[in-house]
Amino acid sequence: MDYHYTATTVGGFVQQLAVCYVGRGYWFYVQGTIPKNKDPKVIDEKLLTKYQIPASKFQRCRRKRWGVANLQYLRWENSFLILATHGIHAFFNEEAKRIKDVRREPIYFEGYSISYQNGHPKVSLAQDTYEDLKAYFLELAVHRQASYIAEEVKKLPYESYAxxxxxxxxxxxxxxxxxxxxxxxxxxxxxxxxxxNIYRPFAPALPSPTGDHWIRPRKGKQRKKKRG
Incomplete structure (x- = not known):
């Protein structure tokens, strides 16, 4: 089957992780980095096969009914995650010492902190990222014009999650x-x-109009205006 797992942008990776995986019960994870001297595709194939990760929506539903955990694999460049739902699976034995629970230990990725709180996925700036930005803008506070600071804020590469x-x-x-x-x-x-921005996580990336980062917007349906 055609299983997509390689995100083409940081924004797409975070969106897929938070909205489609963490938000749907994939709370147990192993995070890793593929060494630069190794072919990521070889590692991908090894992990996908070892844990039998690719599955149709029908197979995933059946596994869930049987009490078997479902797994997902997600990679951006050399960073990868294996995520699992509740259930029985060899993954929990093989990776017992490395598995973390996103409800207790956030996933840190490219300046973001992704967690699960109060029944919802939460995407925020990692504490170090937040403190660095705060220090930078406080340094500019009385030494630059307001318009300059505003432009610096607009250029930040982080997506506007609440x-x-x-x-x-x-x-x-x-x-x-x-x-x-x-x-x-x-x-x-x-x-x-x-x-x-709304991403198509696995689609080829296109340049944004500002040139700041690469995105492929998802086409949404336009709502028709009600006539009075």
Whole structure:
């Protein structure tokens, strides 16, 4: 069967991981990095075969009814994840010492922290990423024009998941507090993107209009306006 597992963008990897896997009960994971001197495709095939990961939606439903765990594999460049649901599977014996639970230990990837809280997947900036950004923007706070700082915020490569927006809001609030004390104009909060890009995780990437990062937007249905 045609099983897709190689994400073509960081944004696509995070979206597939959080929305399609963690959000659907794939809570147990092993995270790894493929050495640069090894062919990723060879490692992919080895892991996919070893744990019999590819399966149709019908097979996954049957496994679930039998109490057998389902697995997913996801890779971006040399970083990979094996994820599993509750159930019986050789994976839990083979990887017993390495398996983590995303409900207790977040997955850290390219500056993000992906976890599962209060019945939902959560995508936020990793604490180190947040602290680095906060330090950077506080350094700019009274030394650059508001327009320059706003552009720096707009250029950030992180997708606008709700927790990420809140973290950026906290940073801009701290920046504006310093600017206000110095009698400077405030940075507009509109510089924080409200909507995140929607990806086709496994499709060939296309350049975004700004050239900042590579995305392939998913075509959504347009809603018709109701006539009054």
């Amino acid at each position: 927790p990420v927006r809140r973290q950026l809001l906290y940073i801009l609030t701290a920046v504006n507090k310093r600017r206000k004390a110095a009698g400077l104009s405030l940075v507009q909060y509109q510089s924080i993107r409200y909507k995140r």
